[in-house]
Amino acid sequence: MRKLFIAIALSLSGIALVNGQQSKVYTDQLAAYNQALDLYQEDQYTAAQRLFEEVRTETDDEIIKGNASYYIANCAVRLNQRNADALIEKFVEQYPASTKRNSAIIDVADYYFDNGKYRQASKWYTKVDKSTLSRKQMNRYNFNTGYTLVQAKKYDEAKPFLNRVSDTEEYGAKAKYYLGYIAYEGDELQEASDLFDQVDASPEEDQKLSYYQADLNYKLGNFDKAISLAQEQLPKSNRNEKSQLNRIIGQSLFNQEKYAEAMPFLEQYEGTRGKWNNNDYYQLGYAYYKTNDFEKAIETFNKIIDGENATAQNAYYHLGQSYIKLDRNEDALNAFKLASELDFDAEIQEDAYYNYAKLSYETGNPYESTPQVILNYLEKYPENENKEEMRTFLIDSYFSSKNYEEAMALLEDGRIKGNENVYAKVALYQGLTDYTNGDYKKAIANLDKTLNYGTDEELKKKAQFWKAESYYQINDFSAALASFKNAGASNVAIEEDDMYFYDLGYTYFKLKEYDNSINAFTTFVKSDAAETNRTRLNDALLRIGDANYVTKKYYPAMEAYNKSIKAGGYNADYAAFQKAISYGFVDKVDSKIKDLRDFIQNYGRSKYRDDVMYELGNTLINEGRVNEGIAAYDQLIQEFPNSSYTSKAMMRKGLQLYNDNQLAESLKVFKAVVARYPGTPQATQAISSARQVYIDQGNTNDYAVWVRSLDGVEVTDNELDDTAYESAERPYLRGDMKATINGMQSYLDQFPNGKYALKAHFYLAQALFSEDRKQESVSHFQYVASKERNEFTEPALARLSEIHLNAKDYQKAIPVLLKLEQNADFPQNVIYAQSNLMKGYYELEDYNKSAAYAQKVLESTGADTQVKADAQVIIARSNWKQGNETAARTAYENLRADATGSLAAEAAYYEAYFKNKDGDHDGAISAGNSLTKNYGSYKLWSSKALVLMAKSYQAKGETLNATTILEAVIKNFSKYPEVVAEARQTLTEIRAEEAKTNSSISPKN
Secondary structure: HHHHHHHHHHHHOOOOOOOOOHHHHHHHHHHHHHHHHHHHHHOOOHHHHHHHHHHHOOOOOOHHHHHHHHHHHOOOOEEOOOOHHHHHHHHHHHHOOOOOHHHHHHHHHHHHHHHHHHHHHHHHHHOOOHHHHHHHHHHHHHHHHHHHHHOOOOOHHHHHHHOOOOOOOOOOOHOOOOOOOOHHHHHOOOHHHHHHHOOOOOOOOOOOOOHHHHHHHHOHHHHHOOOHHHHHHHHHOOOHHHHHHHHHHHHHHHHOOOHHHHHHHHHHHHOOEEEHHHHHHHHHHHHHHOOOOHHHHHHHOOOOOOOHHHHHHHHHHHHHHHHOOOOOHHHHHHHHHHHOOOOHHHHHHHHHHHHHHHHHHHOOOOOOOOOHHHHHHHHHHHOOOOOOHHHHHHHHHHHOOOOHHHHHHHHHHHOOOHHHHHHHHHHHHHHHHHHHOOOOOHHHHHHHHHHOOOOOOOHHHHHHHHHHHHHHHHHOOHHHHHHHHHHOOOOOOOHHHHHHHHHHHHHHHHHOHHHHHHHHHHHHOOOOHHHOOHHHHHHHHHHHHHHHHHOOHHHHHHHHHHHHHHHHOHHHHHHHHHHHHHHHHOOOOHHHHHHHHHHHHHHOOOOOHHHHHHHHHHHHHHHOHHHHHHHHHHHHHHHHOOOOHHHHHHHHHHHHHHHOOOOOHOOOOOHHHHOOOOOOOOHHHHHHHHHHHHHHHHHHHHHHHHHHOOOOOOOOHHHHHHHHHHHHHHHOOOOHHHHHHHHOOOOOOOOOOOOOOHHHHHHHHHHHOOOOOOOOOHHHHHHHHHHOOOOOHHHHHHHHHHHHHOOOHHHHHHHHHHHHOOOOOOHHHHHHHHHHHHHHHHHHOHHHHHHHHHHHHHHHHOHHHHHHHHHHHHHHHHHHHOOHHHHHHHHHHHHHHHHHHHHHHHHHHHHHHHHHHHOHHHHHHHHHHHHHHHHOOOOHHHHHHHHHHHHHHHHOOOHHHHHHHEEEHHHHHOOHHHHHHHHHHHHHHHHHHHHOOOOOOOOOO
16 A cells, blocks of 8 residues: 555656655655655745755655656745746756656746736746646636736737637636726727726726726716715725825816815825926916916916916916906016917917017016007917006006117117107106116217107206206216206196206306306295295205395395304305305494304304314404414314314414414414425425524524424425416416326426415316326325325325226225315215225125214215115115124115115115015015016116015915926026026926926926
8 A cells, every 4th residue: 555655646746656666765755755746745845955956966756856846946946046037947947858848937937926926927927938837727827927917007909918818707807807908098088988887897807897897987077976976986095096086086076067066075184105297287376366266366376387288278377257256467577478388279368468468568568668568469469458557558668668678679669759748758757767877978868859859848848957067077068958958948837846946056156156046946936836945945044144145135145144053054054154254244243253253152063163162263364363262273173183274273373473472382383384384385485484483583594493303394496386387377367278287297396395286286177187198196285295294185085086996996095085074174975985995894894884974974965865875775785694684684785775876776686585484475476566567667677676585475375476486587597696696596496396296397407
C-alpha cells in the first residue's frame, strides 16, 4: 500500500517511476519533495520554498529539479520577493519543455490579478500560450486580460478581450459593465447607457454602476433619471462618490433652471481630487445670481480666472451685473471689461462693451482713456441703439476723465472739426493743469488753443485770465497786462473775477504804473471778494500804500498802511515801518520818531527791527538829538551784529563823533568798521575817514603803518578809481548787460581791491547771470557773499543758491541757503531758503534735518499753500524713509487737505496704502478708485494704487478683480518697471494659490 501511495503522489506531481525500483537516496528525495509540496498546498510558502531548494540542490533528476524550480518561483511570487519575476523567467527559460511552463505563467498572472496587482498580471498574461488553454481557462484569460488593460486605461486594447466573453454566463455581465465603462470614458454616451442597462448590478470589485448611469443620463440630458439614479446611489457611496453624485444632482437641477434646489447639491460638491473648475464655479455662481444672492454670486464668480471660453464670458458678464445690483460700479467695470474682450457670445460681448464704456464715463477708467473707450465702442457698434447716449458721454468724458492731454490728442487726430468748443474747453483745462504744474509756457500755448477755437465767451475769458497769470509768472508783465485787459473787456462773469483786480494791480505795480496799480487795488479792496479773503485784502492795502509812497503821495500811503495795521495781517510790522518813514516826508518828525520807537517796543521779532533802529538813529542825529541817535545805533550794533545796516550805523556813529571832535573815539569806530567789514564800501569810507582823523591829530606816520597792515587794501588814486567805476557802471544802469560784463571786468582788472570792488563783483555777477552765463557768475556772487554782511549779501546768496539748486548740487547749495536763512531781511527769502533746505537735505538723505526745516516752513505765516504742501510731503517722505510710518501717515493725512496735482495723488496713494495695511480693504479699494478717477494722469501713483487694490481684492476673496487689475498694470504701465515687477509677483502668487483649488487655473507667470 505504501508503494502505491507514493506512486500516485509522484504521478500527480508529474514524476514517473522508473522500473518500480529506487535507491534509498532517491526515495528520501521523493519524501522531501512530497513534504515540500504538502507545505506549499498548506500556504506555508517560506518553509516549502526552503525545502524545495534543498530537493533541487540534492537531486540529479531533471524532472524533480524542474518541478522544484517551478515551486520555488511560485513561492517567491506569493511571498512578494523581489526576485520572483526573475525566478519565473529563469524557470521558463531553463525548462521550455516542462508541462508546468504555461501553468507557471498563468499561475503567476492569476496570482497577481487576484491580488489587485494588475500591471504585473498584464505583463504575464502576454506570455501565456493560449493554444494549451481549455475553454474555461480561455474565458478567464480574456476577461482578466481585458480587465487589466482597463485598469491601465488602455481601453482600445481592452475591448476585444472583453467582447470575447461578453456573452458568457460567468463573465458576460462584468464584461458588459466594463465595456460600458470604456464607452462612458470615451463619451460614447448612448452605447454606454445601452450596455449598462444590460447589467443588473455592478461587479463586486466596482460598485459604481448607479453612479455611471446617473452621470450618463445627466450627460444625455435625461435630468430626471440622472437625479433619481444619483439619489438612489447616495446612501451606498463613499465620500468621493457622494461628492460626484451631489454634482450630478446639482447640475441636473441647474439645467432644469431649478436654481434654489440645485444650490445645496452644488455647494456639497468637493471637486475632482479636491479641486473645482471654472464651470463648477460658474454654475454655483449663476445659481446665486438667479436667486438674488449677489454677494455670494460675486464671491463665486471671482474664482473664475484665466477663463477664455463661453462659460467664462457668461460668468464675467453676470459678475458685472451682480456688482451693479449692489451699487459697486467701480468693481463692475473690471468684469464687463473682461466679458467685452471675449467673442464667444456676440450679444453678451456687445452689452458688456456698452456697460464697460458707460461705467468708464461714470466712474473713471484706470487703464484706458475714457474718451478712447467710448470712441472704440462707437466705431465697433455704429448702429447700436445707445449711440446717441454714447456720443453725449464722449463729449463729457473729455472733461470727466481729467486726462486732458490724451483727450486733446484724440481730438487733434482728425476730430476737432465739429467739436471746436469741446476742444477749446479741453485745452483750457489742460492749460490750467500746466499752470498748476508750473509749466507756464506750455500753459500759454494751450490757452491760446482755447482762444483760437472757442466761441464760448466764458471759456475765452477764463483763458485770457490764466494766460495773463502765466505771463506774470515768467515775468513778462507787458504781455500779462495785455491779457488781463482782454479778460477785463468781457462782460461775462467768471469765478476768477474775484482775483482780477488784485492780480491786475500787481501787474501794474511790476510795470511801475503806480496810479493804475492803486486804482486796481482800490477796486479790489472795495469788492466782496476782499471781505472773504483777508490775507489778500491786507496785501492789497500794503501795495496801495507802497504805490502811493513811491509816487510821494504820503498821506494816502499812510492811510493805507494804517488800514493794514488795523487789520492785523502778517505784514503789519512792514506797514508800521512804512507809515513811520512816511511821517518824515510830511515834516512830522516827532510822529516819525514816536512810531519808530513804538515799533521797536511792539515788534520784538520783526525782520525790520534793524531797519527801524538805523532809521531812528539817522532821524535823531538829523534832529540834533545826538546822544539818542548814537544810542539807537549802539542798540542796532549790539542786537544785530550781522545786519547790513550795522556797518552803516557804525560809520554814522564814527562820523558824528568826529564832528563832535571826539577824535580818539571816532578813530576806534572807523578802525572797527575796517576790521569787521573789509572790502565793503563802508570799509573804504572808514579808511578815508580814519586818514582824516590821523591828519587832524598830526599823526600821519601811524596812519601809514596802520593802512599798510591791512590785507587787500590799496591806497589808490581816488579820482582814477571813481572814473573807472563810473565808466563801468553806465551800461549797467541802462540795462546793457553785455557791456556791463566788459566794463566791470575791466574795472576789477585795474582795481582788484578798489573801493568799488564789492559793487563791481555784484553787478558783474548779475550781468553774467542775466546773459545765461550762470557758472561764470558763481565766483563773483561768492566774493560778495564772503564779505561781511552788506547791501548785496542777500541778493547774492539768493542767486548763488538758485544756481546750485538748478544744477542739483545740494552739497554746495545747502551752506549758501543756511547763510541766506540767517542773513535775509525779506521774509520771502527766508521761506525760500527754508523750503529749499528741506528739499536739499532730503535729496542728501539727511531726513532729520529735512523734516525739521519742513516744520519751520509749516510754522511760517508767509508761506503759501503750495510751499506748505511741499513741506508736508517732505515730512511724510522723510519719516517714511526712516521707517516711522505713524508720523508719515499723519503727514500724508495733513497733506490731503491742501495738496493739488501730483502731491494730491501721492497723498491719496498713501491713504489707500495705510487702509490696506489696517485690513480695511473696502476703504483701500475706495481710496484707490478715488485716486485713479481724480488723479489718473499721474500714472506712477495710479499704477501703485492699482496693485494695492488688487491685494485688497484678493484679501476679500475677489480673485478675478485682483488678477484683472494686475494684468492691466502689467500691460499698461511698462514705464514703471518696479511697479510691473510687483504686479507680476503678486499675480504669480495669486495664481499659484488659486490653482490649489481650481483645476482650470495654471499657476503661470
